[in-house]
Amino acid sequence: MSTRARMLAAVRASQPAALPLPAVPLFEGEASVGKFTTVLESIGGQVVSLSHLNQLAATVALRYPSEYRVASALLRTTVAVNAATAATILESIDLAVLRGAFGVAENGSVWLPEAAMLHRALPTIAQHLVLVLDRRDLVATMHHAYGRLASQPGGYGIFLAGPSKTADIEQSLVIGAHGARSLTVLLC
Amino acid sequence: MSQSPTHAQRSDVFLLDAERTTWHDETLWFVRQKRDKAVYATPEFQELRQLASDIKDHTLSQLAEYLEQFEAAALANGVRVHWAADADEHNAIVLGIVRAAGASRVVKSKSMLTEECHLNPHLLANGVEVIDSDLGERIIQLRGEAPSHVVLPAIHLKKEDVGETFWQHLGTEKGLTDPQQLTEAARQHLREKFLAAEVAISGVNFAVAETGSVVVCTNEGNADLAIGLARVHIACMGMEKLLPRLSDLAVFTRLLTRSATGQPITTYTSHFTRPAPGKEMHVVIVNNGRSQQLGRPDFRASLKCIRCGACMNTCPVYRRSGGHSYDFTIPGPIGAILSPNIDMRQHVSLPFASTLCGSCTDVCPVKIDIHTQLYKWRQVLGAEGMLPASKKYSMKLLSRVLARPGLFKAGGVAARLGLRLVPHALSHAPGYNPWAIARELPAPPKQSFREWYAHQSSVSAK
Numbered sequence: 001m002s003t004r005a006r007m008l009a010a011v012r013a014s015q016p017a018a019l020p021l022p023a024v025p026l027f028e029g030e031a032s033v034g035k036f037t038t039v040l041e042s043i044g045g046q047v048v049s050l051s052h053l054n055q056l057a058a059t060v061a062l063r064y065p066s067e068y069r070v071a072s073a074l075l076r077t078t079v080a081v082n083a084a085t086a087a088t089i090l091e092s093i094d095l096a097v098l099r100g101a102f103g104v105a106e107n108g109s110v111w112l113p114e115a116a117m118l119h120r121a122l123p124t125i126a127q128h129l130v131l132v133l134d135r136r137d138l139v140a141t142m143h144h145a146y147g148r149l150a151s152q153p154g155g156y157g158i159f160l161a162g163p164s165k166t167a168d169i170e171q172s173l174v175i176g177a178h179g180a181r182s183l184t185v186l187l188c
Numbered sequence: 189m190s191q192s193p194t195h196a197q198r199s200d201v202f203l204l205d206a207e208r209t210t211w212h213d214e215t216l217w218f219v220r221q222k223r224d225k226a227v228y229a230t231p232e233f234q235e236l237r238q239l240a241s242d243i244k245d246h247t248l249s250q251l252a253e254y255l256e257q258f259e260a261a262a263l264a265n266g267v268r269v270h271w272a273a274d275a276d277e278h279n280a281i282v283l284g285i286v287r288a289a290g291a292s293r294v295v296k297s298k299s300m301l302t303e304e305c306h307l308n309p310h311l312l313a314n315g316v317e318v319i320d321s322d323l324g325e326r327i328i329q330l331r332g333e334a335p336s337h338v339v340l341p342a343i344h345l346k347k348e349d350v351g352e353t354f355w356q357h358l359g360t361e362k363g364l365t366d367p368q369q370l371t372e373a374a375r376q377h378l379r380e381k382f383l384a385a386e387v388a389i390s391g392v393n394f395a396v397a398e399t400g401s402v403v404v405c406t407n408e409g410n411a412d413l414a415i416g417l418a419r420v421h422i423a424c425m426g427m428e429k430l431l432p433r434l435s436d437l438a439v440f441t442r443l444l445t446r447s448a449t450g451q452p453i454t455t456y457t458s459h460f461t462r463p464a465p466g467k468e469m470h471v472v473i474v475n476n477g478r479s480q481q482l483g484r485p486d487f488r489a490s491l492k493c494i495r496c497g498a499c500m501n502t503c504p505v506y507r508r509s510g511g512h513s514y515d516f517t518i519p520g521p522i523g524a525i526l527s528p529n530i531d532m533r534q535h536v537s538l539p540f541a542s543t544l545c546g547s548c549t550d551v552c553p554v555k556i557d558i559h560t561q562l563y564k565w566r567q568v569l570g571a572e573g574m575l576p577a578s579k580k581y582s583m584k585l586l587s588r589v590l591a592r593p594g595l596f597k598a599g600g601v602a603a604r605l606g607l608r609l610v611p612h613a614l615s616h617a618p619g620y621n622p623w624a625i626a627r628e629l630p631a632p633p634k635q636s637f638r639e640w641y642a643h644q645s646s647v648s649a650k
Contacts, residue, residue, distance in 0.1 A: 004271040007475050011252040011427070014483030019249040021432060022242045024439055027232050039452060083465060087383050087417050106442075107452035120464050121416025124409040124456075142438035142453075151434050153401050155265075155462035159441070161453050164409040168324030168340065170347045171215055172367035177323055178375060178382070179409025179456070 026147065029140035031105050033187060036138055040108030040185060044175050045162040050188040056097075056132065059186060064095055064128065072097035073118060074132060081118040090119060096126035096180075100160075102137040103185070104145045109161035110185060111145065113154045120156055124164070129180035131160070135187045192515070194537035194576075199509035202344075212344060213507040219340070220501040222450025223551065230446060239439050241555035244492035247430055248482060254397040254430045255473065261400025262471055265462045270472045275305035278474050282307060282389065282422055283314055285470055289420045291316070291386035295378075297404065297411035298322040299391025300338055300495060301424050301474060304517040307389075318389075319381045321410040323374050330357045336511025338518060339448045339497035344510050378410070388414035390460075392425035393494070394440055395471075398433045401461040402471060405444060405454040412458050420468045423460065427473050428482075428491040440494060443553040448496040481529045486564045490525045492554040493518075499548035499558055505541050514538060521548035525561040528569065536574045539565035600636045607632040 001009075029035075037047040050059055057075050064070075071081040071093050079093055098117060100110035110131050117123055139145050145159070164179030175181065203209055227233045247254055259269045270285075272278035278301075286294060294316055296302065308329070311318045320329040324342035328335060330353050335341030342350070347365045354360040360373045390411045394403040402423045404411045415421045431437065445451040463469035482488055500506045500520030511519035516527040516535060521542060527535035539562045542548075548558040569575060575583075589595050607615060607629065616624045635643075 002271070003273050003277060007271050007273055007427070007473070007479065008252045008255060010475065010479035011255065011482065014479050015251060016249050016485070016488065019242075019246045021246040022239055024239055024243075024435060027236075043451065043455075090417075091379070091383060104453075109453050109457070119416070121413060124413040124416060142442050143435070146435045146438045149434060151398055153396075153399055153434060153459045153461050155464070157459045158412065159453060159457040161455050161457075163455070164407070165455060166323045166371060166408050167449075168322070168327065168342050169350050169367040169370055170345075171218070171340070171343075172347070174368050174371040176375065177371060177408035177410070178321065178378060178413050 024143065026143050027141050029106050031138045031140040031144075033135055033138065035105040036103055036108060039105065040162060043108055043162040044165060044173075044183070045108060046182070046184040048184055048186050050132075050186050053132070053188045056186065056188075060095075060097060060130065063184070068094035068128075070095045070097065071118060071122060071126065073116075074099060081122060083119055085119050087121070087125075090121055090125045093122070093126045095128045095130065096122050097130040097132065098123065100131040100133040100137075100185070102139055102145065102148055103133050104140075104142060104159070105138055106141045107159075107161055109145075109159040111148070112158045112160050114156040115154070117156075123158065123160065124179035126180055128182045128184075129160075129163070130184045130186060132186045132188065192534055195509065195513055195515075195541040196537065198513040198515060199541075202510040202513055203508070208346070209508055209510075211346075212510060215343065216501045216507045219449060220498075220551070223447055223498060223501065224450075226446040226450040226452065230442070233443075233446070236439055236443055237553055237555050240443055240494075240553060241492065243431065243436050243439065244554050245489075247432055248428070248488065248491055251427065251430065251482065254432060255427060257397040258395055258400055258430055259473075261398065263400075265400050266469070267400060267461075267463065268468065268470045270470060272472055272474045272476070274476050275474075278305045278424065278472055278476070279307050279310040281472050282424070283311060283316070285420065285422055286311070286316055286387050289387055289468070291420065293381075293385045294318045294387045294389055295321045295381050295385040295410075295414040295418070296325075296389040297391065297406060297414055298325055298341070299389065299424055300335075300517055301391055301426050302389065303335060304476065305424075305474070307424075319378070319385070321378055321381065321414055322406070322408060323371060326374060326378065327353060330354075334512065334517070336519065337497055337500055338495045338520075344512065382410075382413050382417055385414060385418050387420045387422065388418035389422045389424065390415060392423050392429050392471075393444070394431050394437060395425055395429045396432075396434050396437065397430055399461055401434070401459050403437060403441075404458050404460065405441075405456070406458075407451075407455045409456050412456055415460065416464075418467075420470070421460065421463065422470045422472065424472045424474065426478060427475055428478055428493075444494055444496050447498040447551065447553040477530050481526070484529070486568075487525060487529060487561055489556045490522065490529075490558075490561060492556055493522050493526075494554060496553055498551040498553065502547045502551050504543055504545065504547070509541065514541070521558045521562065522556070525558060525565060528565050532569060532572060532574060536569055536576075539563075539569065597636070597638065604632045604634075604636070
């Protein structure tokens with residue numbers, strides 16, 4: 001008998017009688033820009049309002065040094081990135097500007113699907129990260145968030161909440177462990 | 189009596205440094221307080237706990253079916269699925285995948301399962317470089333230690349210890365203790381490893397039967413960076429990690445970090461469903477004693493654990509004895525109910541490493557009855573004849589005395605008299621009275637309760 005068959009048989013022999021699967025209610029909450037901003041800023045991220053998407057390039061230029069090597073599908077950029085880009089090129093990127101699908105107000109996270117990443121490693125290998133989000137795409141809780149995904153999480157996707165951080169050295173919070181050293185959400 | 193040192197004996201080592209013990213206690217209590225704030229800010233938190241508990245109970249009751257559903261979905265996504273009955277088989281499968289990829293450099297993100305299986309020594313012995321990429325894990329890997337906590341693996345270390353370790357292994361300046369600078373040094377060192385690795389190994393926080401996805405939660409982004417760059421991703425999961433539906437993740441992602449560190453969610457909550465084009469993704473499903481625990485009705489609920497560490501942060505025994513005193517991959521209250529399932533004799537002292545205060549049960553996000561299970565393990569271990577002689581005979585003696593009122597009365601008189609007459613050095617001799625090693629005995633009362641009660645009734649009769 002294969003390991004698979006033995007494991008499944010052992011599990012079947014040990015399982016208790018079937019118990020019901022509860023329905024999960026759609027817990028409501030505040031889906032406002034204010035709530036999203038407060039939570040994201042409390043975990044080290046920044047939120048900046050854009051009056052229109054056509055201000056994106058100017059806003060990025062204003063906020064980040066001009067010598068930064070930028071990768072983005074939303075701007076004219078200095079580094080072209082796609083799924084086949086070599087790691088040696090990816091590691092030189094200072095800033096990635098990506099489009100988030102929607103934000104979750106209760107925890108300040110933004111759903112970033114694979115299609116918006118250019119390369120799967122880009123959101124973590126870039127030194128700084130900007131996520132562009134439509135303010136109409138804010139939901140209250142994770143229940144609404146998974147409702148937006150239905151049962152289609154895509155090949156790869158992240159709920160990304162703030163910059164990379166760690167508290168592994170004496171519980172001191174340090175921003176910038178392995179991934180992006182800063183995260184700014186531009187709300188338009 | 190077991191061969192290996194007991195929890196109490198190992199705790200003695202940790203307790204030698206009183207200042208560090210106090211610091212450890214206070215640090216974990218601070219994390220517990222952060223948990224409380226996050227919980228109180230979530231109005232439906234208790235409802236979510238019940239839902240999580242019910243979802244897990246349901247999943248365990250149909251685990252075989254969900255494992256098959258998960259496998260079918262994962263295969264359809266182009267993921268390769270492997271089954272491992274025990275740690276050796278798990279390690280052989282992982283090594284086989286690494287070898288088939290022609291790889292010799294592996295980066296790992298945090299995984300208690302691979303710790304449980306002792307994967308690192310196996311890979312190293314077979315010529316594979318394996319680097320732990322979570323900062324806390326990397327620190328203890330450089331020091332040759334095991335994690336002392338499931339969420340905060342290096343919580344037993346001070347920044348001076350980390351500075352010393354990095355000076356020795358990463359060439360940082362001697363005496364450097366600034367966490368920001370130490371983290372930066374680790375970032376630079378680990379970036380080289382991420383870029384060079386051919387294979388990335390991760391743990392699995394949750395697996396979704398409906399979609400065949402695995403979900404990995406980190407704050408550092410190390411799993412995403414490693415997996416995004418490497419050609420091969422191996423996700424190692426204990427088979428109890430399954431959830432039926434993608435939407436169930438809403439319940440569990442809301443509970444996990446609020447219970448663990450008081451954060452609203454981990455920085456990266458990453459869903460891996462299909463390999464990137466031209467790359468490989470493997471999932472290794474591991475049993476290693478889990479089906480046996482599933483078959484123990486009293487202890488089955490321990491498989492609902494989502495490894496948030498809340499029971500450790502709140503446990504008065506864990507906080508004052510340190511994770512290493514448990515000598516098991518998962519320390520603290522949850523580890524003390526998981527470990528006797530693996531080896532009763534070796535871990536016989538762990539269910540006694542508790543005050544039975546119930547705080548672990550109160551904070552558990554999936555409502556595991558941890559302190560009840562600790563109590564039940566004590567009964568099982570007693571019935572199996574595994575209690576140490578001192579505990580067994582003193583309990584027997586006590587039960588005989590308590591069953592005979594006359595003997596109890598005489599014993600009381602003797603004890604009250606004896607405690608007054610016996611010299612302190614004898615009544616507190618560690619060999620005879622371990623209870624008094626760090627405690628003062630109460631002053632013996634002048635009369636027994638019975639004498640006092642008899643006196644009361646004569647007073648009221650007047």
